Amino acid sequence: QKEVEQDPGPLSVPEGAIVSLNCTYSNSAFQYFMWYRQYSRKGPELLMYTYSSGNKEDGRFTAQVDKSSKYISLFIRDSQPSDSATYLCAMSPNTDKLIFGTGTRLQVFP
């Protein structure tokens, strides 16, 4: 079993929809949780990070962490075609390397 599991998709939604992207993990030592966005033929770039449990909001994006369930989510409100990308979750205990999920490919059509 992988340390971090992520549904690869693809997920196809109409513009304006609310998108929910999720990851589960097995290592209870993970404390830092990140979401990276990767456009086609580009490198990943950090979108949001959260420490421990709770929610964090940044514009149309909300990251949620539920450590009791070992489950993290990224919500995108009012999705736009420009949000079409692959979203990778990543996590780390603290001063250690990041473990990435395989990524979920999202397509938002007009």
Added chain:
Amino acid sequence: DAGVIQSPRHEVTEMGQEVTLRCKPISGHDYLFWYRQTMMRGLELLIYFNNNVPIDDSGMPEDRFSAKMPNASFSTLKIQPSEPRDSAVYFCASSLGLAGDETQYFGPGTRLLVL
């Protein structure tokens, strides 16, 4: 800053040939990471350096892979001999630190195809 620079952007080679991928990290970043991305396995960490010293190479698939960082502004990942299963996108990333809240900045990647 120009960001993380990788070269070449694309590489097509034949099985058995040596392949060298190059990376220039962001100036001032103490950590450099090499990743490999495939559809099946996602983004896998191969090796990372701290202040030019390899710290963790547990992700290097086998002895055919080697990485060096001769100075703070240059790193190479070498595959010798290359095999078709090495075909993937190889990313280099750099960061200021290794703390959980440190951002890793990725380069554009090198698309490698081994025939």
